[in-house]
Amino acid sequence: MKMDHIDRALIAETQAGLPLVAEPYAAVAEALGMPEDQVMARLRSLKARGIMRRIAIAPNHYKLGMTANGMTVWDVRDADVAELGARIGALGFVSHCYERPRALPDWPYNLFAMVHGDTRDEVEAKRAEIATLLGAACRASDVLYSKRILKKTGLRLAKGK
Amino acid sequence: MTLDATDRLLLNELQAGFPIAASPFAVVGDALGLTEDDVIARIARMREAGYVTRFGPFYDAAAMGGGLCLCAMEVPADAFDAVLTKVNALPEVAHNYERTHRLNMWFVLATETEDGITEAQARIEAETGLPVLLFPKLQEFFIGFRVAA
Secondary structure, eight states, rough: OOOOHHHHHHHHHHHHOOOOOSSSSHHHHHHHOHHHHHHHHHHHHHHHHHHHEEEEEEOTTTTTTTTTEEEEEEEEEEEGHHHHHHHHTTSEEEEEEEEOOOTTBOOOOOOOEEEEEHHHHHHHHHHHHHHHHGGGEEEEEEEEEEEEEEEEEOOOOOOTO | OOOOOHHHHHHHHHHHHOSSSSSSHHHHHHHHTOHHHHHHHHHHHHHTTTEEEEEEEEOOOTTTOEOOOOOOEOGGGGHHHHHHHHHHHHEEEEEEEEEEESSSEEEEEEETTTHHHHHHHHHHHHHHHHOOEEEEEHHHHOOOOOOOO
């Protein structure tokens, strides 16, 4: 999907966040020198085109006390991964769930589900729930805990491109 | 600060989405029985206290014509810091986590073009002498995360 220079300017202006003022889209419009209704129409268009996923808040799991962050990984039969992945993704405690390619022989897992908890025991209990749900369609699994955040920057789009 | 029940409600509601309207905080407030000013003040407080990492539009790098890919490396312990410095030096590396596994370094590459992923992979492999495994998403199953309200 093509983007024009107005889309790019709007993305560059808002990718770090929206201003916390009563009329945030008017504030963005003023910064860009375009009408407010055009900013709102563009944002709707970016969403309709799949370029913008949503406007939302991103919580800090660590600050919320959920310091155990487990990337659970599963080797699920290919024929079942679409149906089971959708069910795992719908679980309230799973923040992200993806099918990814295996990297054999190093890596047999094709389903990734991120699970957060206050403790590793809590993450293990949730992992057991996922295992029950997957049943015989799952041949092997593992969990990788995050030990340290080594870098965290958002998506960066160069201004003026 | 600690979060009260209203903060948690807001946090959950706003993870799902935020309206595109002239006075969007008033729209959110109406739905939750809060004033516009209270909604803005609570978000500002949670952001300042670090409970909120971002508030705004989430853009999809792949849909913008760019590349996005989860990558993993097996980094020997005695080389970890040196490799980390080289990997993190790339602006395309958006997130990087140390994880408990033989594959102990997991990072996300976000590039302006799709080809940028394999170019960044080749550069990291050349600079570190270590293989970089690519795990692009094939399908996404995402509903969203909820804090206990």
